[in-house]
Amino acid sequence: MRQSHVFLRNIIFIFIFSQTHSLVSQNFQDSSLPLKQRVQLLINELTLEEKVSLMVNKAAAIDRLNIPEYNWWNEGLHGVARSVPATVFPQAIGMAATFNPNLVYRVATAISDEGRAIYNHAQSKGVYRWYTGLTFWSPNVNIFRDPRWGRGHETYGEDPFLSGALGKAFVQGMQGNDKNHLKVAACAKHFMVHNGPEGNRFTFNSETNKKDLYETYLPAFQDLIDTGVAGVMCAYNKYNTESCCGSSNILSDVLRKEMGFDGYIVSDCGAINNLHDTHKVTRTPEESAALGVLSGVNVNCGQVYSLLLKSIELGLLTEKDVNKALSKQLEIRFKLGMFDLVPINPYTTISIDKINNQAHVALAREVAQKSMVLLKNSNNILPLKKGIGQIYVTGNNAADVNVLLGNYYGVSKNMVTVLEGIASTVSKTTIVQYNQGFLVQQDVKGMKTGQSGNAANADATIAVIGLNPLFEGENGDTPFSITGGDRKTIELPENQLIYLKKLKEQISDKPLIVVVCSGSAIAMPEVHDIADAIVWAWYPGEQGGQAVADVLFGNYSPSGKLPITIYKATSQLGDFEDYSISESKKTYRYFEDSPLYPFGFGLSYQPLDFKLEGTSKLSMKSKDTLNIKIKVRNLADFEQNEVIQLYVSKTDLSYPTPLFALKNIQNVTLKAGQSKRLTFKLCKTHLQQINDKGEKELPKGVYKICIGTTSPAARNIELGAQMPIELTIKLK
Incomplete structure (x- = not known):
């Protein structure tokens, strides 16, 4: 009798399981169905509360539908960032200096391989942490119109054509080449006219005429849209008095209808809160949540959308409006393979052996080599011979890991500083001596310049100077910036100039080679006058120090070009808050004065x-x-x-x-x-x-x-x- 009961129970279980499986196989998890049908089937399954819970970047789990939690926020600007150790490629502005879309494509392919591998492995272990997802909020295709903007080194420079060409290559490498599935989802940011000042980015109103909008600020975004970018991030600021994340004109009329964008829109983090807090276009968070949805924002990076239930109760929008907004972002998650009962996305098999493998480390070195810009080479002093008798290495950036990283960076076990790169490149008989010389913010007037005797005795001195990401970057991440991440002036810090002048006095007519690490233009005409050679190294990634040494000692003939203009002085720039380009004569395309180093400039060892x-x-x-x-x-x-x-x-x-x-x-x-x-x-x-x-x-x-x-x-x-x-x- 007991056995018959067990048999009957098993039969019932098998029947229920088969029926459930049959329903699911014909439901949103059925990958044989058309995409939009699957999206609608899932929306039909969700309660209103569940729909709202999916509208924020930290999307909740829907356990009854076997949907795990998911955090939309991930970063991959020049390598998988803020996550498990991964390959750190040169910062975006350094990649731009290669002027090489195919190389950027290869970098993005490596980043997306590593990002997908991290996600696949994390999912297999039941790990759903922040920065393990597949939606990467990169690239940044804002135009670097003014070198004072701290986040300019996240971009591809000041030219719309170059920004678009490199941005397209990045998106293609990130998203893969399968017509039905995404490897990862790239995201173009920050839409639509956004590039400083950082200190008041939550309140600032950028203004341009139509010519500058369509000639300078929108073309790169259009290029990425035409290549199928999955996401667009709306900006913190207002544009021509309209909130970028709260304007149906900006997000619906311009972005979707005019430019043809068909992906998901995510707010910059906290931007929906700005609608009532700083922009004052709404009175309450509930109104802001409703305005964000009605304007076209599909994912709120933040928590304001958690109030959408209240917004609906107040009659500010309907569940139908939520469904419309939700459908666009769910399309992306379906394309990424997150809801397939049986995995069919070809990228689900990418394994963790892709992460920071030898090929990617070699690629990081290659990109760094090709990003180096030779600005001066008097009497062909470079390349130095590897068997040089004695060299003296000095400067605030010679042994600093920070200058390898830029911002939005990851970490790697393969970090090579400039000092380390030099030490590993010279011959076994070359004497290498090092002294930092001064502290970053130290007053050097009247002080001795480190081991002056060693500098005087060296056959060549290599001074590694410039900025680092603690001086220039995003608001809140730059403790050495007094203007929220920006710079008030672009001149080389005075203590560095004084130090170089004293160094030159000590070494007399012996070669002084200056390596500049920076993500933006530095006005330094006096350095140009006293240095025998100058190499601009950007923030060159984990292999940056080795790449610098490769250029200095002839393993690689420099081929990098400036994707920005390096001006002679801050006085050449005009008003930082003036976004006009053609009327205010900004960027190389309209600048009529003579710069220190023009856009597109870069020497090689042999013309x-x-x-x-x-x-x-x-x-x-x-x-x-x-x-x-x-x-x-x-x-x-x-x-x-x-x-x-x-x-x-x-x-x-x-x-x-x-x-x-x-x-x-x-x-x-x-x-x-x-x-x-x-x-x-x-x-x-x-x-x-x-x-x-x-x-x-x-x-x-x-x-x-x-x-x-x-x-x-x-x-x-x-x-x-x-x-x-x-x-x-x-x-x-």
Whole structure:
């Protein structure tokens, strides 16, 4: 009798299980169903309380549906950040200095492999902690319009074309190439016109005209949208008096309808709270929650959306509005494979052996090498010989791990400072001596400059100076900044300049090589005058110190280019809070004065020989595509990489236009003595101008084209760069 009861119970259990499984297999977990149908099936299963619980970045678990908790907030700007130890690549501004979309794609592929591996492993262990998710809030494609902005080193620089090209490559590498599934979800930020001041980012109202909006601030976002970026983060500030996270005009009319964005929108963290707290466009948190949803924000980074039940009770919005907002973010989670009963996402098999593996460490070194910008090299003092007798290494950044990291960084077991890189590169008979020389904020007037005798006796002195992320970065993360992460002035800190001058006095006519670590422009004309060689190293990642040594000692011929303008003085900048570009003559495209180092500038150890093939006077119609061919030859007896840049200029119109604007780039690697032919395809897209109404125009007439290893700024020639090829095109 007992056995028959057991048998009957098992039969009932099997029946119930099979029915439940059958229902589930036809429900939201059924991966054979269309995406939007699965999303709607899940929404139908959820109670209103459960829906609201999924609308914040720390989404709650829905145990009855076997949905674990999930935190949307993850960071991957230049490596998986704030998580388990992972590969630390150069900061974004350093990657921008490579001018190399394919390299950025490779970096993003490595980051997403590591991010997916961390997630897969964490899920298998039942770990759902912050910074283990698949929604990465990167890249930052804001325009670095002013070097005083502390977060500028998160960006790809001041040029919209370069920012868009590198941003697209980053998104493609992050999200993978499967048409139905995402490896991870990238996110373009901060929409829509946002780049300082950091100290009042919660209250600031950025203002521009239509021309600057469509010529400078929106193109990179458009490029990422066109390549299928999964997310967009709305900014803290107001734009033209409208709250970026509380405006249906900004998020619905412009972002979704005009620009064609079809992913999820997340608020910057705390931005929904700003609507009532600092922007004063609402009176209560409940009103802010409703306005955020109705404006189009799908995920609230923060907790204001937890009040949506109350907002609905007050009649400020409906459950239908919540469903609409929820559906967009659920689409992303489905594409990531979070609700599949049987895993079909091809990226679920990526394992932890991808994390900080040898290939990724080697890639970090390669990117750092290619990011180094040689700004000066008097009498070809570089590269130094590895067998040099004695060198003296000094400076505040020579042995500092902070300068490898930038911000939004992870940690790695493979950190190599500049001092360590030098020590591992020189010969076994080279004497290497080191002294920091001074403390970061120390008054050095009247003090002795460390081991002065050692500097005087050395065959070369390497001074590693500049800033670090404690001086420039996000509001709250920069204890040495008195302006919330920004800088009031861009001059080199006085104690560093004094120290360098004293050092130069001690070493007399022996070589002084200056390595600058910084995420933004530093005005330092006096350093240019006293240094024999200058290398700009950015915040170069875990292998940064080794990459610096590779350049200094000839393992790699520098090929980096400036993605920013380095000005001579703060006085050249104008008002920090002025977001106008064309009228205020900002960024290289409109700046009429002479900078210290122009955008696009960067020397190599041996100039290439390059020449135009064909005539320098061309004509075309708007429907045509021109092929401009050049031949480049490496005259050196070693391999070199080079960036060939194409700029377009048309300055005879009735409205302001750029002095010249970057429109195309090609990266070329040439073995010793090797020649290659390169073809630049030019069509109407490259010639289009933006008028005062923010509209694209294609004016007829003559356009000037410059192709070379730098921009066509006159200052480049003064600094030793090659003259670019010039040609004209008449558009009929």
